[in-house]
Amino acid sequence: MKERSWLLAKKRGDHRTDSRLVGLIAEFSFAGFCILAGVVGLLWLWSFYVLPELRIHERYEKTICELVDCRVSPRTVLGNRPILDEDKDDFRFNGDGEAFNRTEFGNKGNRTSLNEEESGFSFAEDEMNAPDGKNQSDGEGNRTGKERERLSSGKDSVHRSVFGVKNLTNLGDMYYLPEMQLKYHVDGVERTNWTSSFGSITRSSRFSTEESAKEFLELFCIGKKYYCLFNPEAPDEVVIMRGWQLENFFALIIPISLFFIGVGIGIHALTVPRLGGSKEKTAVLTAGRRVLDGENVAQWEFPNLPRIDEITDSPGVRLAYRLPMIDSPAWALCILVILTLAWNAGCLVFLTIAACSFLLTFADWMMLAYLLPFLCVGIWLLVFTFTRLRNATAVGPTLVEIESFPILPGKPVSLFLSQGGVKPLQWLNVVLVCEEEAVFTHGTNTRRERQRIYQRLIFGEEAIEVAPERAFEVMFPLEIPHGAMHSFISPRNQIYWRIIIQGKLVHYPMFERSFPLVVYPDISVEEEKK
């Protein structure tokens, strides 16, 4: 079989194809790019979108305006306004873009035959009024209902002109700007101005088609009064009020995220030693400076053993410590009960609605049909939850107490078991087990595997009488085999010892409850050997 190139081969462990230095430079470059992009993006968004938005709401004054007129202006993405060429009956673009002045446009507009009489929604007039959207004379744009109808129908010169534009701008750099003429009063002076800003002075509402721009304008009624905001320092700047432009604030998430990604990569590149380092050094740095400074880790009494204080914090009645039960079904049962109740409550609401439809209005068979599978699931959940609850409550509490900790291999300790309940037990076993557990990544998944390496029945009895007032109690010795491995815990590997209580009630399924043990290495024996 032909060997794959080293460059294409899958890298595992320490193997790598590039140099550490190049990797570090690339990592810092990427971090720098992310930070720079984040800062620039943040400044840009803040300066051009968020800050003006805040200014509107903080500095602009609120007043009532009257909507005088509406129109749709075709624009290009570059800001150029299309101009109709008189010879070709088509648009061409003015290179001056937004600096396009009224006189020039008026002249060109006159050369086109798109006058107001012909179109009713005159592009020439609109553009003549529109360049900066300011200082329009009163009454200039008063539209009649007939004009608005023509605006909506699209059967006007603008519509025809737009087709001309489309022919010329198939690249998609065309958009349509709905504009409104507002009449409002500032210090007793009546002002009438065009605006394309709806809630923001930084950005106009843009539409890709003329129809959608018109549909947007139809949301407003000419002659009706609206709230608007004007700049007290430049009263001709007016914005029709539509609340906050929240998308500007949400957009801030992008540069902020980029910034923090860059900072994170930078910190990672700085803290994890790459040049001259190793995984041992990385592990040491992760664990803390103690090892690096030469302090012996062995000073910690038993490294990599499970914490014993979590087991010994509960005193027993008969013996010294009561062992905590692991994998208790209580939480799972609680969640199951909540889920069952919520599901069936939802079903009940819809069932009531469906039933009302039968009684009050018309029979909603469709709703009932849709509801049927949900009802079946609800019934199954009820049965399942009830069975689980019944099984859990039928088996009484299991208490396991131990004489002493730590447990050492070859040194017997006493164990006390108390099994409560209301029903007799068919059988009851106490099993000592030792298992290895390994967590490993398989592709992008993290998997866990257990291997039982030791299992020994240390107590077993059949036909046990259990009464509510008299739990079954027994004391027996527990001995970890001599030379056995101690408990061990590390981030991805474990060796654990457990006591497992298995039993079966008459007419009930088998139950199983686990209790942890912590087994220590027997150092005294090792020291004697020395």
Place this chain on the structure above:
Amino acid sequence: MISSIIIQFDRQPHEFQPLETITGTFRLVDVDLEEVSQIEFSTLWFTEGKGDEDLGIVFFTELDRMNGLLRKMPERAVNEEDAAGRMTVQAQPEGNYVLPNQEEADGRSFRFSVKLPASPLSYLGKILKIHWCVRVRLFRKNGREVKSERMFQVGKVPQVQVDLN
């Protein structure tokens, strides 16, 4: 020139008990000290098997020119004269250490001493194994690296035979 690192324990076989101190030497073979930027010495355990690798560092130290450990030993540092005029070997410090071997003056031999912790013991299980080793990494100035390790056993846990009686 193929560089290598030879690690040797003072005691054979390489079986130690918890809390025991391991001592030994490591020697750089065919190494030009001028080309060496740093040496890392570590005593550690690591897992092997089905799960991803975990490792625990018991002792870690770096030898470089900054801490003065990576250089030729001056003659007077190797031996000292006692009051009677006899040459004596300098006393070793207590605790964990890695120091230039005073018995060899070429600066390529080092002695180490590390006290082991109480756990974990060496273990050969079914899906999990725990190994102990002394590991030395040598970093050259050109970025290349030479690694050597010597395994040893801590405790005496027999190899696991699954027992599910």
